Amino acid sequence: MFSSLHNRNYRLFAAGQVVSNTGTWMQRLAQDWLVLKLTGSAMALGITTGLQFLPMLLFGLWGGAVADRCRKRRLLIATQAAMGLLAAVLAVLDLAGVVDVWHVWLLALGLGFATAIDNPARQTFVVEMVGRRDLPNAISLNSANFQLARITGPAAAGLLIAAIGTGWVFALNALSYVAVILGLLAMRERELAPAEPVKREPGQLREALRYVRARPDLLAVFALVGFVGTFGFNFAVTLGGFANQVFHAGPGAFGLLNTVFALGSLAGALLAARRGRSRMRMLVGAAFGFGMLSVAAALMPGYWSFALALVPIGIAGITFNTAANATVQLGVDAALRGRVMGLYMLVFMGGTPLGGPLIGWIAEAYGPRAALLFGGGVSAAAAVAVALILARHSGVKVRVRVRPHPALQVVDRTPVQPRDPVAA
Template sequence: MFAAGQTVSNTGTWMQRIAQDWLVLQLTGSTTALGVTTGLQFLPMLLFGLWGGVIADRYRKRVLLIGTQTVMGLLAAVMAVLVLSGAVEVWHVWLLAFGLGLATAVDNPARQSFVIEMVGRKDLANAVSLNSANFQLARIVGPAVGGLLITAIGTGWVFALNAVSYIAVLLGLLAMREAELRTMPVVPREKGQLREGLRYVRGRPDLLVAIALVGFIGTFGFNFAVTLAGFSNNVFHAGPGSFGLLNTVFAVGSLAGALLAAKRGRTRLRVLVGAAIVFGLLETAAAFMPGYWSFALLLVPIGIAGLTFNTAANSTVQLGSDPAMRGRVMGIYMLVFMGGTPLGGPLIGWLAESFGPRVGLFAGGLISLIAALTVGALLARHSGIRLRPRAMVRALRPAAATAPTTAPATAPTAAASPTVPTTPAGAGVTATRSGFGNPAVKI
């Protein structure tokens, strides 16, 4: 029921994303304004993302999701009325984008931590991958359909269709039998819960590594809403249909990455860092592609590497978190992943407008690559392992020859293993508090 509702709603969301980007370009003709729009949509995550994680721990995840999804549907309906009436101005788009970001600040940590309540710890990594595949499937259909509908009926009706799509996810949530969920006990309201979450993450180097890398790549590498629009409009001089196609091609690669990650069914920090390095390399290379089709084709492996990185990071953080802290940890995770966009989006947009979209894309890829190499060097130094090129390539392929590694039934604490145990050659290195402290995650 969750997957069915999310498929419909996510398709509508991607249709709206294309319509919103194209509407801003029509109203202003500025990629900087497009970057501001993206930044405002993610600014609430930067300001209130930590509190969203606290709220996710204090209340039932399913109830929270019903509320946030209702608010998002109403915001889409308001946008549709403004566009269809001809009264829309760019500040309307900015204001509603900020409102959507406020709802998202609560929705994201609740939705991310709700996955484990549906499937349990054993299947979490696989469920995260399949949930990502669901999202990317919608990303394939949504931009393509959105680009066609913008041309056929206009942006206003695309917003209206997205508003209607939220009914599907609400029906799915309302139809769930809560007794069949692995509902986590809510945390009583107390003072200092936000600081408690920050202290918890600070004391877990394995979580810090994953979250820091997610922050850099989320802030500078995943600004495709800005860069793809700039390439389509200013480099290749294509229309909205071609812009939608670029998003679809990128989503095809992301869907392939999600399916490979689901088949792999386990999480390792080595996979996380290897995928990040490959993503940075490919993104910098894409900036120099001479034609529309060569650029579009390179988006496929970029999508595979990016989604492999996202899935590995999400699973690593969730499996490594204590259940009572998971909402707050995911709030921090989403804060650095999405909250950095208000900084990265306008910056990449300004670079794209001032020096060309190629410079903007290259800068984002280069920063992502440097961050991944730095984290890889720290990981090798503290864990005594090396990241080899072959390992980086294998990170993007399912580990079919090895049985999936699952976490123990009870989440171990960072202090549970004071020393690094010796492992057989090729068996992976189990991290500890003294280095990278999550015994459930292999390097």
């Protein structure tokens, strides 16, 4: 489960990510609270989220091209320093009492631009640290790291906001990037296997698009990631509606639903770390299971049954995410890995500004149950469609065979003593 941690460079990277991811989740909660305190508007909060994700939608592929052209470790030091500087500016403005909502929006947009470059560089840097053999394990451990921070970060932020205010939370997040930068600087460069930087030439973005278009296996992964990411992963929209409108519970119950979902995701990431390879059938099966489990959860009658249903949804969702990431990274040429992963993150995260409002509208018009049913149904249907297309493309015939139930046999394993011919 933890084989990648035998690699010293990856240990440094993972340790820095534990600190940085926790700080990032702390800032997310503090930033949302600050916007609500400044404006009292949910729309202003939505604008903040949209501005933070918009650069990934518009410039994600370009960020992948930058990752291909640069040494990943140096590029990550630059992007992490930029993110830390943006958090520090917001901390200073807040602590000085001069912060306005447009400051938050501008800094959120800047963070989005830094993320558009950092994300593909960080994703593709993992294989340079651990190699192809341990890549699926390292991707799963990265997901576990992220989910652990998702549990601890908001909880810590809630306590810190009440005790010392949002400004100091932003300052702590700015300091958390120092841990990542120090870890990157302390790595042994001779133990890395960096891809040779690609020279800047015209048409490199179109080259990546042509490469993916010519690969049916990659197109299948991108299609699944697009549908599931856009319509399925909208729990930030649906969980609040279930807690408030369906079960008429308070903020504590809403927080518990998020924690339970994160615990399921953490368990799924650790289980994924035990697997050595990611197969296409696992990817399709996880997407289908995620969709059907979401449909089942939407029909749960009570709060506790719904909360328990979130655990397997989290497991299936993270299994899908890690399998998709590893399948893409292991299936592309090293010279194109940054651009292809930039496109991957564009498809995965870029659908959020499109799917989130649609799921929110369905939840508002027809209720949270309908929204979760729709998202889960689209995810399951996409998995079935991709499976049928892959089967047709590869010439595989789909056949259902019913096997008999296994029989239970009790075998006496007591050693048989040889018969004594005299006694006989």
